[in-house]
Amino acid sequence: xxxxxxxxxxxxxxxxxxxxxxxxxxxxxxxxxxxxxxxxxxxxxxxxxxxxxxxxxxxxxxxxxxxxxxxxxxxxxxxxxxxxxxxxxxxxxxxxxxxxxxxxxxxxxxxxxxxxxxxxxxxxxxxxxxxxxxxxxxxxxxxxxxxxxxxxxxxxxxxxxxxxxxxxxxxxxxxxxxxxxxxxxxxxxxxxxxxxxxxxxxxxxxxxxxxxxxxxxxxxxxxxxxxxxxxxxxxxxxxxxxxxxxxxxxxxxxxxxxxxxxxxxxxxxxxxxxxxxxxxxxxxxxxxxxxxxxxxxxxxxxxxxxxxxxxxxxxxxxxxxxxxxxxxxxxxxxxxxxxxxxxxxxxxxxxxxxxxxxxxxxxxxxxxxxxxxxxxxxxxxxxxxxxxxxxxxxxxxxxxxxxxxxxxxxxxxxxxxxxxxxxxxxxxxxxxxxxxxxxxxxx
Numbered sequence: 001x002x003x004x005x006x007x008x009x010x011x012x013x014x015x016x017x018x019x020x021x022x023x024x025x026x027x028x029x030x031x032x033x034x035x036x037x038x039x040x041x042x043x044x045x046x047x048x049x050x051x052x053x054x055x056x057x058x059x060x061x062x063x064x065x066x067x068x069x070x071x072x073x074x075x076x077x078x079x080x081x082x083x084x085x086x087x088x089x090x091x092x093x094x095x096x097x098x099x100x101x102x103x104x105x106x107x108x109x110x111x112x113x114x115x116x117x118x119x120x121x122x123x124x125x126x127x128x129x130x131x132x133x134x135x136x137x138x139x140x141x142x143x144x145x146x147x148x149x150x151x152x153x154x155x156x157x158x159x160x161x162x163x164x165x166x167x168x169x170x171x172x173x174x175x176x177x178x179x180x181x182x183x184x185x186x187x188x189x190x191x192x193x194x195x196x197x198x199x200x201x202x203x204x205x206x207x208x209x210x211x212x213x214x215x216x217x218x219x220x221x222x223x224x225x226x227x228x229x230x231x232x233x234x235x236x237x238x239x240x241x242x243x244x245x246x247x248x249x250x251x252x253x254x255x256x257x258x259x260x261x262x263x264x265x266x267x268x269x270x271x272x273x274x275x276x277x278x279x280x281x282x283x284x285x286x287x288x289x290x291x292x293x294x295x296x297x298x299x300x301x302x303x304x305x306x307x308x309x310x311x312x313x314x315x316x317x318x319x320x321x322x323x324x325x326x327x328x329x330x331x332x333x334x335x336x337x338x339x340x341x342x343x344x345x346x347x348x349x350x351x352x353x354x355x356x357x358x359x360x361x362x363x364x365x366x367x368x369x370x371x372x373x374x375x376x377x378x379x380x381x382x383x384x385x386x387x388x389x390x391x392x393x394x395x396x397x398x399x400x401x402x403x404x405x406x407x408x409x410x411x412x413x414x415x416x417x418x419x420x421x422x423x424x425x426x427x428x429x430x431x432x433x434x435x436x437x438x439x440x441x442x443x
Contacts, residue, residue: 012293016224018216022197024145024292026239027359028232042360042367043143044396045290046136046426047298048113049372050173051343052105052305053324054379055388059337062087065406074340075390077348081355083401084365086391086443090407091415093375095435096384102126104382105305106169108375110181111384113173113299115416115434125164128175132419132433134182136297139428144295150174151191151286152184152301153279154309170305173375184301188281189250195285195294196243212244235358239291246284249277275309276346283350290364291357297428302343305375311339324379336379347372351392368393369426371418385409391422391443398425405442418443 010030016023027042060074068087071079078085096104096111099118106126110118116129133148141147152171160168161183174182185191196213214221221240225233279302289295303309308319318335326332354364373389376382386409393399407413416436421443423430 010224010227016217016220018213018220021213021217023214023217023240023243024196024294026235026291027293028228028235030228030232032360042362042396043140043293043296044426045296045298045364045368045393046133046140046422046428047286047290047300047368047370048133048173049300049302049347049370050109050112051302051340051372051374052109052307052376053303053321054374054376054382055340056326056333056337057378057386057388058333060340060388061089062404065404068402068404074337074344077341077345078351078390078392081348081351081365081392081401084351084355084368084393084399085401085403086399087404088389088391088407088418088443089386089404090409090411090413091387091389091418091440092409092412093384093387093415094412095414096375103166103170103306104376106166108382108384109171109173109305110169110175111434112375112415113419114175115414115419115436118169125179126166126169126181127164127178128169128181129434130177131173131175131299132423132430133174133297133299134176135430135433136423136426136428140296140426144293146195146289146295148174148297148299149191149195149286149289149295150182150184150299151282152186152304153275153282154301154304154307155186156183156304158183171301173301174299184299186278186282188246188278188285191282191285192247192250195289212247214240214244214247239288242284242291243288246281246288249281249284279346283346287350287353287357290354290368291359296426302346311335311342326380328380344372347392362394362396365392366394367396369395369399369422371422385412387415389415389418391418395425399443413440 010028012031014025060072062072093111095115095117096107099107102118107118110128113131113133114129119127121127137148156171161181168181172181172184176182286298306321308321311318320339323332323335326336351365357364359367370392377386377388414435416434417438417440419433420430420436421440424439
């Protein structure tokens, strides 16, 4: 164990350590001094969740403003989370329209969290701007083992990021600086190793691939459990069970692919055969990272901009980007709305899991400041006006839910103003970001 366990508390940064692994602990009541009069509190978790190719806006839009009486068909999966949901309408990301010669999908992804246009240098490289998540990582990253976590359900070739090509710009929403787009990790095994300090040389798979790195930590777990109350023991068991489940999801076949994959200069590993299983693995890892306070800042792309991932079955099977160019056809709009609804459903399940997880005197969702949405609205026109955006979470009491905050699209209120508001509520205030004109009111 790192840290000293006293009669009064378990250190917040306690770890279970074994050969080649370091398992951070989740929040336990024992981490608050036993004699403290005030309830335990925890840090805000910031997250930015991106979906590509715009929306079927007629199925996304919510009528009226103020309290949400009825959610739209696309947002219906968020109904159980209504009290933590703020729908924001009417904001624009005009920066994504201010560059010629670069495709609209790359421009939309690059501007979403920066409020700045994607540019081309004299050398032919693309140049972006620092994004909101990296502003937050600079302020909060010193408090956690991982300053920020960037995840994507689509794999990318790392060489694209070295050359800063349009493909790279469409496969990330995180820029550490004008010349530094951040590759989004898509390999669950790689993310697992990053979060839990696992030495790749340590073989924990066993002959049948069913052993766990936790098997070598059972003695330490039992020793710790003797010092915990019943509630903390249950919480620790739930966390370790979730971690074991994620690890076992990294199948022997996936481990063989990991061992055989190319180095960082070669092609990225292929995602899981079932895209939803792959996405679920990455969301499970993000859940564990938030729960153990391994990071407080994350970005997540459900797919890259321009993605033509297939959705549906039989005659309803569609390629996402293709169907996003609907030309107003009702049938294509219906199919696009089904894809949009599917992505919201994945996000809703993730948030419901956070709501069910205690964190001190609240839940992980009570701590969250999340933004979910797209860099395009009407996908057929590649519009960056009236963007589809929702804010989720309680922000440690800084966010009210069950609201629709609507701005006039004609006013072209910059989305960057919303980003400033979310950074402030996420304990990472910034004076300016991109084309911001001030902190957005009403959030």
